[in-house]
Amino acid sequence: MEKHFFDWKEYILENGLKIVSIKKDTELFSIHLGVNVGAVNEEENEKGLCHFIEHMLFKGTKLRTNIEIDQDLEDRAGSYNAYTTYTATAFSITALYDELEPSMEILSDIIRNSTFPSEEIEKERGVILAEFRNSYDDVEHFSFNKVNSIGFEKSPLKYDILGKESLIKSFTRDEIVSFYNKYYVPNNSVISIVSPLDHEEVYEKAKTYFIDWQKKDLKKNEVIVEKNLNDEVISHKKEIEQNTIVYLYTFYNLTRDEELALEILNHKLGESANSILFRALREDKGISYDIYSEMDATDYIKTLNIYCSASEDDIFEAKKTIDYCIENIANKNIKIDDKNITLMKKVMKTGIASILEDSEGLCNYVLHQKLMDRKIDEFSEDLEALNNIKSEDVYKVAKKVLANPTIHMLVN
Structure with a gap:
């Protein structure tokens, strides 16, 4: 673009x-x-x-x-x-x-x-x-x-x-x-x-x-950022139809290129409708309707989450399956190749085109780029940077990020 x-x-x-x-x-x-x-x-x-x-x-x-x-x-x-x-x-x-x-x-x-x-x-x-x-x-x-x-x-x-x-x-x-x-x-x-x-x-x-809005001295306290704790907790809530699992990871110290590699990983892991988690939990085992991963690269946030809902009978099997998928990525038993990187570039181009077509979406995108003090056309640099990312970069960032999660399970 x-x-x-x-x-x-x-x-x-x-x-x-x-x-x-x-x-x-x-x-x-x-x-x-x-x-x-x-x-x-x-x-x-x-x-x-x-x-x-x-x-x-x-x-x-x-x-x-x-x-x-x-x-x-x-x-x-x-x-x-x-x-x-x-x-x-x-x-x-x-x-x-x-x-x-x-x-x-x-x-x-x-x-x-x-x-x-x-x-x-x-x-x-x-x-x-x-x-x-x-x-x-x-x-x-x-x-x-x-x-x-x-x-x-x-x-x-x-x-x-x-x-x-x-x-x-x-x-x-x-x-x-x-x-x-x-x-x-x-x-x-x-x-x-x-x-x-x-x-x-x-x-x-x-x-x-x-113009008449009065400028003032502005002092902000430093925002605390910290790596998530490696912990696993089970909570109980009565009369719920679906039990849930949420994994939390943080990635505060990645370069922008590493974040782009993580976006490729996130898309393959759980963001797409044909993701690793979707196929494992919904298509292969039929134990979850709602399974996805998402990442937020906003300053001070930098989180990646995996979310899954399942019945009380299946929730622990769902967790084992998620753990198995993550382990297979870390051990390179799940293939992430140039095709995935090419697909991610196409996904980004589609997303950019969608934003440019929509006045409200474009306005919101520009607002948040400026609030974060980022370049408005940063997407063009990201698309160029994707050309230099290889499958090994994705595996490396997977090992760096998909370790020591915080896990919460909500069960009936």
């Missing part, structure tokens, strides 16, 4: 806000605003504040009530969303391109002028607690949270992004506002915009609505 397939321009306002305009032949626009703060930035007594603030930014500003915010977003006749991750808090609107300017105004209002009404805090506290408790009923979500709580001693990954229930119950308005004032500033934020408009026109519109 050459740069001309992807037309963008970057700007930085005087207040430090980074703006990326992406010009695309489309009837739509998509605007994403991301603040470079997430659950990894929360102190021990702040677990859940990012997610709480994400909710509260829709609950009233100096110009709008919460009802007016909801109505004005609805009037754009498109889609809007907000979410919190371990590393970021993001807000987005996608609609017809002539709705871009009013959408900028709304986002500017909620990010700059939120008032955090006390009565709305109490209402939203109840909503978040309900969301927190619902997560207990989601066996997959519960299992991933449990393996993280076992696998880390000090890392913020130990905690659910939703936070700690006791803290959600106790956060005061002053604590919420103080955290907001500390991190939700332009010099800690990025805006990405996909539209058919010229870059300078997009920049001028964005400047109009965000």
Whole structure:
């Protein structure tokens, strides 16, 4: 992929806000605003504040009530969303391109002028607690949270992004506002915009609505990263239909080329519909419907997980099968060759093409590349680097990463 397939321009306002305009032949626009703060930035007594603030930014500003915010977003006749991750808090609107300017105004209002009404805090506290408790009923979500709580001693990954229930119950308005004032500033934020408009026109519109957002001194505590603990724990939960296994591995010290080799391994191991784990547990033994692996190469996270669900009668056989597959990879009894590497390059090209076709997906991709301070066109370097990766590189990274996992089993 050459740069001309992807037309963008970057700007930085005087207040430090980074703006990326992406010009695309489309009837739509998509605007994403991301603040470079997430659950990894929360102190021990702040677990859940990012997610709480994400909710509260829709609950009233100096110009709008919460009802007016909801109505004005609805009037754009498109889609809007907000979410919190371990590393970021993001807000987005996608609609017809002539709705871009009013959408900028709304986002500017909620990010700059939120008032955090006390009565709305109490209402939203109840909503978040309900969301927190619902997560207990989601066996997959519960299992991933449990393996993280076992696998880390000090890392913020130990905690659910939703936070700690006791803290959600106790956060005061002053604590919420103080955290907001500390991190939700332009010099800690990025805006990405996909539209058919010229870059300078997009920049001028964005400047109009965000130039008065006040820059502040920004100090962040160092994020703790740690290798997962080599441990295996069995938990019991009554009245569940499916038992689960989750493996957790970390890979903080890999080079980018090694991470690409790990992506090839992950695709072969459990990401594809014809993966090693899929064939072993579903096709050959018929003991699991839901089996996959996934990796996250985001800064401060760097995890690879294997997830499997099975019946109570089959769950321990499933674990033996997973262990057998991993051992066979380490011993090179499972073939990973140039065909797999060529396939992975095709998978990456397909993924890139899909992103470029989709205004919202492209906008989100650019946002997170900039939040992580990575090159927007990093994918082109990755595709080139794949040409130099050999099967031996995949086996080496398998030995390096697929060792000493944290394992959690949830059984009836």
